[in-house]
Structure formats: structure tokens, C-alpha cells
Amino acid sequence: MEHHNRDPxxxxxxxxxxxxxxxxxxxxxxxxxxxxxxxxxQAAAWCAxxxxxxxxxxxxxxxxxxxxxxxxxxxxxxxxxxxxxxxHLLSVRRARLLDVRCAELPTLRVALRHGRxxxxxLAACTGGEFAYACSSMFDASDAPGWDAWIDCVTHDDxxxxxxxxxxxxxxxxxxxxxxxxxxxxxxxxxxxVRPERLGMHGVDVAxxxxxxx
Numbered sequence: 001m002e003h004h005n006r007d008p009x010x011x012x013x014x015x016x017x018x019x020x021x022x023x024x025x026x027x028x029x030x031x032x033x034x035x036x037x038x039x040x041x042q043a044a045a046w047c048a049x050x051x052x053x054x055x056x057x058x059x060x061x062x063x064x065x066x067x068x069x070x071x072x073x074x075x076x077x078x079x080x081x082x083x084x085x086x087x088h089l090l091s092v093r094r095a096r097l098l099d100v101r102c103a104e105l106p107t108l109r110v111a112l113r114h115g116r117x118x119x120x121x122l123a124a125c126t127g128g129e130f131a132y133a134c135s136s137m138f139d140a141s142d143a144p145g146w147d148a149w150i151d152c153v154t155h156d157d158x159x160x161x162x163x164x165x166x167x168x169x170x171x172x173x174x175x176x177x178x179x180x181x182x183x184x185x186x187x188x189x190x191x192x193v194r195p196e197r198l199g200m201h202g203v204d205v206a207x208x209x210x211x212x213x
Contacts, residue, residue: 024151026166028199036168036198037108039091039150043170044111045103047147048093050172059137059175060145064097065090066176067146080122080165084152087167091149108200116176117193118144120167122152124189142189144169144179153198168193 028036050060067086098105106114125142138144148169171179183190195201 020191026197026199028153032153032201036151036153036185037200040117040170040200041105041108041111042091042098043095043148043150044115044172045098045105047115047170047172048106050147057137059170059178060147062147065094065146080152083122083167084165085153087149089147091151094147109172112195112200113174116172117150117195117198118148118169118171118179119191119193120144120169121164121189121191122167123164137175138182142182142187143167144171148172168198 001142046062046065047060050062067090069086120143148171150168150170152165152167154165179190
């Protein structure tokens, strides 16, 4: 990733409309925000080398980070503790491999310029391979590749008067249009999340220093 140059893959200026999450209030704890920041930067560093290619089933799915207990035939997305633990283990492995490779982490500002945050509403996931039918960069659980996973966050749904879990991923700009295809086809469990909704708009330099979370 060229950290100081313009992104060679800017997001398209016109994308299919996606449902708004304006009714959702995200509950980000004081300890979780630094973790979200570091993992976003790590995902950006790791995914920067993904070339894409004609086989969408390999997008953002490096063999090194494949969750060992992942069974694609069993949709796990309503089991929040499972996906939270799986994402944590993957994040630890990704951080170690980035250290081994002496990879430079982009700042949060650069990471958010080179990609977008995707929210996967686990309670709204049908597991019916709808997103996969729109684009094979998703699996049968409507999830993007594991390389991009960041964390699970809690949000309050004002309309439903309840608390739900959302799985966050960082999607490189070169794959944004592909995600938008699924959104435009009515996959309501996938929506873009603005960084300021997660409290990332006021992150200072000190919080960007750690490499692990």
C-alpha cells in the first residue's frame, strides 16, 4: 500500500443504495475503541497485498489466516461468542505474521482512505446464500473473507427495541463495488458503517501507536 499517495482504487462515486443504519446506536466501550483502531490498521496492511484476481472465492481468504474450526457448510453467524472468539484468534495470528514480515501499519486515516468498514448484522443474516448468489466473494453465511475481519460490536436497534451484534470488516476500495452489488440486490444484513459512528473520528495519535490488540 502506498501510504502517502492517492489510492489507485478509489471507491466508485455512484453505488447502489444500501439501507441506512441511522436508527442504530453503537455501544463501543472505552477498551474496545483502541482494539478497533489497531485491527483496522492491521487488516488494511494485510489486505493491501491481495491482488483480487478472477476467482472471487479466494478474495480476502489467505490460507495463513483461515480459521481452523471454520466449516463452510455450517452457518455460525448467530452464535456471537463463536464468531467473536474466532475473530480474536485470527487477529492475533494476523498481528504475529505482520510482525514476522516487518510490515508497516498504515495510520487509521490512511486505512480508512484505502477502504471502508462493512457491518454484518448477525441477527439479520439469513444464511441463505443470498449474498453468495450476488457475489462469490461472500460465503454461504453472507460473510466476506476472513482476512478483513476486525471485531464484533454491539448496537441498539431503536426500531426493534433490542440489542444486536454486528461483525465488522475492512474492505479494500477495489472490492467496494463488488460488495455494493450484494447490497443493491437486497442483502440487508450487509451495510457500510461510517467510522464516526464507532467513535473513530476523534482518535488521537497516541491510540494509533500500538501494533497489537
